[in-house]
Amino acid sequence: MALEFLTVYWRDMLRFFRFRALLFSSLVQPALWMAFFGVAFTGTISQLGAPASAPPGALYVPYLTFMAAGIMALTTLFTSLFGGISLLFDKLWGLMREILASPMPRTHILIGISLSGMTKSFIQVMIIMLFGIVIGVRFFVGASLLHLAVSILGILLFVGVFSLGFLFMSATISMRMESPESLQAVITLLSLPLFFVSNALYPAEAFPPFLRVATAANPLTYVVTGIRYFAIGPDFYALGGHYIYSLMDVGSALLALVIFALVMFVVAYWTFEKAVVT
Amino acid sequence: MESLLSEPIIEVRDLSHSFGDVVAVDSISFTVMRGEIFSFLGPNGAGKSTTINVLTTLLPIQKGEVRIAGHDVATEPALVRKAIGIVFQEETLDRDLTVWEILEFHGRLYSMPRDERRARIDEMIRLVELEKKRDVLIKHLSGGMKRRLEIARGLMTRPEVLYLDEPTLGLDPQSRLRVWDYIRQVNREGTTIFLTTHYMDEADSLSDRINIIDHGKIIASGTSDELKNALGEDMIYLETDDDAKTTGILRSLPEVKDVKPSFKGLSVTLNKEGTKTLPVILDRLKEGGIAIRSANLKKPTLDDVFVHFTGREIRG
Numbered sequence: 203m204a205l206e207f208l209t210v211y212w213r214d215m216l217r218f219f220r221f222r223a224l225l226f227s228s229l230v231q232p233a234l235w236m237a238f239f240g241v242a243f244t245g246t247i248s249q250l251g252a253p254a255s256a257p258p259g260a261l262y263v264p265y266l267t268f269m270a271a272g273i274m275a276l277t278t279l280f281t282s283l284f285g286g287i288s289l290l291f292d293k294l295w296g297l298m299r300e301i302l303a304s305p306m307p308r309t310h311i312l313i314g315i316s317l318s319g320m321t322k323s324f325i326q327v328m329i330i331m332l333f334g335i336v337i338g339v340r341f342f343v344g345a346s347l348l349h350l351a352v353s354i355l356g357i358l359l360f361v362g363v364f365s366l367g368f369l370f371m372s373a374t375i376s377m378r379m380e381s382p383e384s385l386q387a388v389i390t391l392l393s394l395p396l397f398f399v400s401n402a403l404y405p406a407e408a409f410p411p412f413l414r415v416a417t418a419a420n421p422l423t424y425v426v427t428g429i430r431y432f433a434i435g436p437d438f439y440a441l442g443g444h445y446i447y448s449l450m451d452v453g454s455a456l457l458a459l460v461i462f463a464l465v466m467f468v469v470a471y472w473t474f475e476k477a478v479v480t
Numbered sequence: 481m482e483s484l485l486s487e488p489i490i491e492v493r494d495l496s497h498s499f500g501d502v503v504a505v506d507s508i509s510f511t512v513m514r515g516e517i518f519s520f521l522g523p524n525g526a527g528k529s530t531t532i533n534v535l536t537t538l539l540p541i542q543k544g545e546v547r548i549a550g551h552d553v554a555t556e557p558a559l560v561r562k563a564i565g566i567v568f569q570e571e572t573l574d575r576d577l578t579v580w581e582i583l584e585f586h587g588r589l590y591s592m593p594r595d596e597r598r599a600r601i602d603e604m605i606r607l608v609e610l611e612k613k614r615d616v617l618i619k620h621l622s623g624g625m626k627r628r629l630e631i632a633r634g635l636m637t638r639p640e641v642l643y644l645d646e647p648t649l650g651l652d653p654q655s656r657l658r659v660w661d662y663i664r665q666v667n668r669e670g671t672t673i674f675l676t677t678h679y680m681d682e683a684d685s686l687s688d689r690i691n692i693i694d695h696g697k698i699i700a701s702g703t704s705d706e707l708k709n710a711l712g713e714d715m716i717y718l719e720t721d722d723d724a725k726t727t728g729i730l731r732s733l734p735e736v737k738d739v740k741p742s743f744k745g746l747s748v749t750l751n752k753e754g755t756k757t758l759p760v761i762l763d764r765l766k767e768g769g770i771a772i773r774s775a776n777l778k779k780p781t782l783d784d785v786f787v788h789f790t791g792r793e794i795r796g
């Protein structure tokens with residue numbers, strides 16, 4: 203049986219739940235972010251598009267709801283970008299040698315650590331959704347139970363593929379770096395542009411053309427599209443913009459994320475096969 | 481014992497490994513027989529760990545050929561990994577797991593079936609006497625306990641070859657003796673041991689065969705006795721009731737190189753291995769009607785051997 207990756211998964215989750223402080227902060231942080239950021243901005247930004255100006259048939263969406271999808275995506279981005287760091291620590295503390303000297307195929311390290319990173323993102327995303335709804339995010343409005351289930355699965359699908367892509371990237375960087383500081387530097391360098399050149403917290407439609415190209419190349423854009431489609435709906439009005447997502451839009455967004463994840467997997471696979479750790 | 485040692489389990493031919501300009505291992509060749517305790521004795525930086533890293537597939541083969549348990553390290557690394565257990569020189573335990581979890585993780589890495597794995601974990605914890613620490617986090621164990629746990633972990637999968645890279649580094653004398661006991665016990669049960677150390681007494685008391693390694697080369701190898709005898713001239717100190725007559729008898733023996741009076745008797749220099757010659761000498765003297773009050777064989781120590789071959793003390 204080729205299920206040894208579950209061993210790596212088991213150990214990483216064990217550690218995740220063992221460190222209460224880390225667990226607590228990883229759960230509370232996104233909720234706090236959402237509470238402060240969302241509440242602070244909702245007052246000012248919502249004036250941009252009053253409910254009255256919504257086109258007929260389009261659902262009016264307040265900023266808090268619009269932003270919640272973005273916070274879910276950004277939280278997943280950061281968690282995933284740092285998800286590979288345990289590999290770096292294993293490497294530095296010599297623990298990786300035990301694993302590399304074992305008969306377990308090296309891809310299983312990659313798969314195990316990525317699945318546990320994905321699980322952590324799922325937990326965070328569910329918490330943000332729950333907490334968001336409590337503080338007034340209007341997700342899944344009027345959805346039947348079946349519709350709700352499908353929507354949540356859809357969100358998890360997008361979040362899952364998106365997080366795997368960045369987890370593979372993070373694993374690759376971790377295996378190539380020599381210190382946590384350099385990993386931190388690389389990730390900060392990566393995450394800032396991703397963060398700003400996306401539709402996560404504000405509409406990207408008003409960007410100048412070269413930024414729009416960057417937005418189209420940013421996986422965040424696609425995961426946010428997917429989350430909004432499933433959480434809010436295919437046709438809504440927010441921040442003075444009218445959003446219409448066809449099934450085609452959503453399908454190609456998912457395809458873009460799958461391609462991104464596959465490319466990252468290949469790069470990570472290659473890195474692991476060649477890894478020498480002594 | 482001879483029959484056990486008939487089949488090669490590690491075959492190394494012309495192995496070299498460099499890090500940039502540093503030649504860590506310099507075309508060494510050796511064969512380890514199944515059931516042996518085979519050791520590398522050498523100072524810091526001699527190339528012991530590098531050799532182990534290549535033999536355990538952690539470093540790629542740059543030059544040379546290595547076969548472990550019938551598998552080529554270069555082309556069948558997965559089969560090699562299945563056949564071996566390793567205790568690394570540096571600590572490689574996750575500080576945030578418990579003793580039991582460390583072993584559980586290891587058994588799962590090697591795809592041991594659940595029931596076998598659980599039974600084996602209990603057995604290993606008993607072997608290294610960590611029953612009371614079973615559910616204690618590694619960060620709360622002493623250095624000796626951690627080392628014992630690493631040995632248990634290395635043994636857990638019943639490897640054909642167990643590599644021990646300086647297994648008693650930093651342990652107190654009591655823990656060292658205990659670790660030696662485990663090593664002997666495991667070896668008696670059939671596991672071949674590849675040991676590196678820079679302790680003379682460790683190499684001396686554990687190994688069937690010792691290889692002195694320095695600057696990446698094997699500069700001498702053999703059993704502890706062979707190495708010491710290679711220096712020649714074992715000495716026997718004798719006290720008898722008739723030194724003159726004894727001298728006469730001894731001078732006529734081919735095994736004896738020279739006889740000199742010494743502090744309280746006679747000092748006899750030998751041409752041949754002392755352990756085998758001493759009984760012959762004692763027999764001859766008895767036949768000659770001489771009463772022997774004391775006989776003391778002084779063999780060169782491994783320290784003498786090391787200094788002889790490397791030209792310096794091991795601490796240097």
Ligand SMILES: Nc1ncnc2c1ncn2[C@@H]1O[C@H](COP(=O)(O)OP(=O)(O)OP(=O)(O)O)[C@@H](O)[C@H]1O
Pocket residue numbers: 480499502503504522523524525526527528529530531569678
């Ligand atoms: N990863 C590495 N990069 C560069 N040089 C290395 C590396 N590992 C070992 N060396 C060098 O190779 C030589 C042999 O080192 P090795 O660790 O094999 O020695 P050793 O016999 O195990 O010593 P010790 O008793 O100190 O553990 C040394 O000169 C060392 O500096």
Ligand SMILES: [Mg+2]
Pocket residue numbers: 528529530569645
């Ligand atoms: Mg070493």
